[in-house]
Amino acid sequence: MFDLNLPLAERMRPTNIDHLIGQQHLVGEKGILRKTILSGVIPSMILWGPPGVGKTTIANIIANHVKSPFYTLSAVSAGVKDVREVIDKAKRQSKTILFIDEIHRFNKSQQDALLGAVEKGTITLIGATTENPSFEVNSALLSRCQVYTLKALTEEDLLGLIDRVIKNDKKLQQKKITLKEHKALLTISGGDARKLLNLLDLVTDSLGDKPVITDEVVIDIAQQRVAIYDKSGEQHYDIISAFIKSIRGSDPNAAVYYLARMIEGGEDVKFIARRLLILASEDIGNANPTALVIANNAFQAVNIIGYPEARIILSQCVTYLACSAKSNASYMAINKAQALVRETGDLQVPMPIRNAPTKLMKDEGYGKGYQYAHDYQGNFVDFEFMPDEIKNRKLYDPGKNAREEELRKRLKTLWKDKYGY
Structure with a gap:
């Protein structure tokens, strides 16, 4: 006889390919x-x-x-x-x-x-x-x-699985379950069929005979004392938006709060770490280049560690980024550059800075007139690298922060008044 004390996921594990969800x-x-x-x-x-x-x-x-x-x-x-x-x-x-x-x-x-x-x-x-x-x-x-x-299970797959086990598991059959709401079951289990079935088992064991399953009951039994976090719906986007804006706004308290909301809601650890990696460049950039290093290390670490310990690594990264100096200068620079490319098309690269791997190319003038910066004092020579049609165009404007002011000062020293630094 099948052991009814086994976890529900084990009791109902398919042994036939036709029964796989x-x-x-x-x-x-x-x-x-x-x-x-x-x-x-x-x-x-x-x-x-x-x-x-x-x-x-x-x-x-x-x-x-x-x-x-x-x-x-x-x-x-x-x-x-x-x-x-x-x-x-x-x-x-x-x-x-x-x-x-x-x-x-x-x-x-x-x-x-x-x-x-x-x-x-x-x-x-x-x-x-x-x-x-x-x-x-x-x-x-x-x-x-x-x-x-293998693909993530759809809501239809998971609801079909719940229906199947309620109808076919001998232990659950005796309970006479009424499934009134299912959102909390699906949200807390995060698309993991094993977690879903074991949560269902926990809930029904806790409710006794003729249990009525509602979202409130599931959250209470699972001890998830937060609002249901719908990873595929509007709240997902609201929470991540609030999270990013809190870090951008240098508020580590709000940032770590929204981090906790995502963790408790079962958000994918890689999704959170990936967003931090983007933010480190988009919103901090050269104001604190170390931010990108820390965000990248955090991304690598959480991929290895996973939950629950990954929450500590994420918290360290989040609080550091929130407390860091901010700049979107690099982000604005690439936006301007891409807009310029779309506006001007495929302009010819100036001959002096073209690659000349063959004799024919050298004879055609490729690389002719190039001035090698390291041959000059201070490893710099005033040279025009842009195509003629857009020469002297400034795309990167350093931010108003200590580190980028140093970059601005260096650029002004090198280029004099050419770019208006």
Whole structure:
């Protein structure tokens, strides 16, 4: 008899390809992965997609269909020793499948330990990752695997999943559930089917028999003491707008408050970090070049760390950017430059600064008359680099802050009154 004490996500995990929610581009009637599974000839593969969209389920469906020995490792806790133990067992078996969850967390030596066994067919590797495998899986291993991209589950998919489990799970059938509202369930779970089902399980266990599920009840039980944060709707844009404007306005208190709103609402950590990276250039720029370095390091760090600890890194970055001097001079410069390009079209690059890699080009005058700045005092020579039609045009006007005033002073010293610095 099936263990009703297992988490709902495990109790209701599909074992048949026809019961999988979503991913119809892969497992639908004409899906390439369906054809592969039904053929029984399974290649090593990487399943790439957001959390809770069916990567582990697909691996289990494959193992059930081909009736192969099936081993599971988590890259978070497993090492080379664990990989080699599975490979040793596989040598005494046939068609062994090794499923590695979060394979992007394996370092190069751990991934290399898989290479020989995958290449020889000792094991069929199924790796699951939420990160782009082009960056996170080494090229030698990646070249030996098919990559299948899983899509985020739609609201329709998730509602269909809720309906299915309420009707078919024996434990939930006994409860006689009334699902009055679903927004909080979907919002708090963030599109992750596993989180969604386990949250549903938690809510129904907390309510007793004949539970009526409303958004208020779900938020209360999940201890989410914030307004529902709709990542796909208007509030998503309102919160991120308030967040950016608070940092731009040098208010670290409001900035970290809106950061907390996004974190509590389950906003994608990469989305937040990406916006900080843009802001560091757009709103701070050369007023404090270190801001871009910190934002970039924060972006890299949260990609490695993830929630919940990523919130600390984000908070450090947010408060630093909010407290920094501000300038949009670089942002305005590229806006002006692009407008000028659209207005004037493809102007000819002046002959002295054209590239002259061949004798013919040199004979045609390419590079003739170029003055090499390092040959002159102060590593500078007054030279016109712009096309003739727009010469002497100023696009970058340093901001009114200490660092850019230094840049302005240097430009004025170098170019005298040419650009009006």
